[in-house]
Amino acid sequence: MKINLIGADGTEQQLDAVEGWRVMEIIRDHGFPIIAECGGACACGTCQVEVDPTWQAKLHQPREDELDMLDQNYANEWSRLSCQLIFTPELDGLRLRISEVALADAA
Amino acid sequence: MAEETITTDVVVIGAGPVGLFAVFELGLLDMKVHLIDILDRPGGQCAELYPEKPIYDIPGLPLVTGQDLTDRLMEQAAPFNPQFHFNEQVEEVEKQPDGSWLVKTDGGLTFNAKVIVIAAGGGSFQPKRPPIPGIEDYEGKSVFYAVKKMENFRGKKVLISGGGDSALDWTINLQPIVKSMALIHRRDGFRAAPASVNEMKKLAAEDKLKFLLGQVTKLHGANGQLEGVTIQDNDKKEFELEVDTLLPFFGLTMKLGPIANWGLNLHENLIPVDVEKFETSTPGIFAVGDINTYPGKLKLILSGFHEVALMAQQAFRYVHPDAKLTFQYTTSSTSLQKKLGVN
Incomplete structure (x- = not known):
């Protein structure tokens, strides 16, 4: 199973995904710059990703605490916190990019 | 020393x-x-x-x-x-x-x-810096991440950005002394005390402040002095707002x-x-x-x-x-x- 991660230059990389892992953990495990300061507690907002519009319907709706963190992190309509997305086989091929805000946090 | x-x-x-x-x-x-x-x-x-x-x-x-x-x-x-x-x-x-x-x-x-x-x-x-191009040039002059002295904002045309307690509290507290007050947030939902949200909506209904849905995408001004901002609403339509002070409150x-x-x-x-x-x-x-x-x-x-x-x-x-x-x-x-x- 794979996640397609779009880089800053538009090129795509396939990351091996593991069922039950947080998408944040999969991205971080591959060495990409994502801080995830709070470790997945939905408390820091530094793992923000933008999910390809065609994949949005496959994701569960954000809970109130995720919306709150997105509020604080200049999210757009495609934004999610990758720590709140648990990878399942239905998400095989999930296409996303690390948000600019998260990249700035990691810089 | x-x-x-x-x-x-x-x-x-x-x-x-x-x-x-x-x-x-x-x-x-x-x-x-x-x-x-x-x-x-x-x-x-x-x-x-x-x-x-x-x-x-x-x-x-x-x-x-x-x-x-x-x-x-x-x-x-x-x-x-x-x-x-x-x-x-x-x-x-x-x-x-x-x-x-x-x-x-x-x-x-x-x-x-x-x-x-x-x-x-x-x-x-x-404080988290919103990703608005060139915002650094205005920081400390007309963009502030905290209110240290309320008096500094008397008579200003203020835009506050955010949806938490800081954003709501300062919208309400500064409103009586500023020339104009606007609050912008990306959705009509807040992570702030309900009483503050109600108070803000009451002030908006009385035309004492503007509540806008959307995000600031551009800053206009010169030498660090803000003259206006471009706002993109949630339908992706852009419009301008005349302000001389921006207070972004996006946490830490x-x-x-x-x-x-x-x-x-x-x-x-x-x-x-x-x-x-x-x-x-x-x-x-x-x-x-x-x-x-x-x-x-x-x-x-x-x-x-x-x-x-x-x-x-x-x-x-x-x-x-x-x-x-x-x-x-x-x-x-x-x-x-x-x-x-x-x-």
Whole structure:
């Protein structure tokens, strides 16, 4: 199973995904710059990703605490916190990019 | 340099869980500690990011919230009478001819310490900067991340951005003294006290302020003085708003900050240390907790607790170079118990 991660230059990389892992953990495990300061507690907002519009319907709706963190992190309509997305086989091929805000946090 | 230099054995930078436990371990070995933290209270991330969230991996505490853990560590450190300096950021450290350190904060405090312990977690908390092109040019002149004096905003055309308590509170509190007030948020939902939200909506209904849905995408002005902003609403339509002051309230982020300039070896914004003493590349400066790195490092609070116990052994050698260090247990040592005030 794979996640397609779009880089800053538009090129795509396939990351091996593991069922039950947080998408944040999969991205971080591959060495990409994502801080995830709070470790997945939905408390820091530094793992923000933008999910390809065609994949949005496959994701569960954000809970109130995720919306709150997105509020604080200049999210757009495609934004999610990758720590709140648990990878399942239905998400095989999930296409996303690390948000600019998260990249700035990691810089 | 009106301020007097505060002389102490150890300066601990960061009053999070690991910094607080450092007070305990250093105290058992007769070292006095001053702690400095950029936040306004102890606890670091535990208190700032997840005060209500349960932590399950503290030995002996099957479930404890970030705030409770902080409170208990404060209680445990109390016998050693740690001195706290909140709302202060350490800017500079400077080695003295006698081997001690001069530590200076942005608030003008100066410390002289024999040992520095960096327990700064992910770095210092700083306001989140919205990703609006060129915003840096306006910061401190017409874009502010905090309200220090309300009077500075009298008669201004203010736009506040955000949906939390800070955004709502300042919208309501500044509204009576500004020329115009607008609040912009990306959705009609807030993580603020319901009473504040109701008050804001009441003021909006009375035309005393504007509530806008969308995001600021561009700033217009010259020489740091804002004249207007471009706003994109949630239907992607753009419009302009005349404002001379923007207050973004998007919470806090963590940055390494001035630590990067102290001449320590760094690795990806972390401070490499040895695993016997948790000392940095500079003798006399230690790094413990989330901010350090070594082979096998795990960013766990419990790892930080272990690190400060070992750190204190070496710190003792700097602080009391002529004293003999004997290893003792709190269960059996009457001298340790005396220090703890339990005997």
